Amino acid sequence: MADAANCLFCAIASGALGTEFIAESDRAVAFRDIQPQAPSHVLVVPRQHVAALRDLEPDDDVMAAELLRLAAEVARREGLLAGGYRVVINDGDDAGQTVHHLHLHVLGGRKLNEPLG
């Protein structure tokens, strides 16, 4: 499991890979998923390395709230508010987490079926 020194999303969030941010805040950045599952599929990640939702600590509460607020801001910028959208966090193997840096998926632009997989 990647630590901060060897983590794809740490590299993206730092700007080192030149990824375009479609929104950002003090503690979080948002960028398009490389393999979109919907017309709009954006990832919202903390700038700070946190491996998974389960690893959030009380000191992270401001950052965690910022992730949610930025997800809604992304939905607004993507024009998803009228039709609706979904925010997903995968934590662990059964959920299909493949990148071990906390991220929120913002999905929209089509009818999303089977809300609980």
Ligand code: 5GP
């Ligand atoms: P997970 O399955 O861990 O919840 O989601 C990881 C997401 O990261 C996947 O949807 C995958 O397509 C996306 N992803 C993996 N590598 C990259 C990358 O290098 N750049 C971007 N923008 N997204 C990536």
Ligand code: ZN
């Ligand atoms: Zn990381």
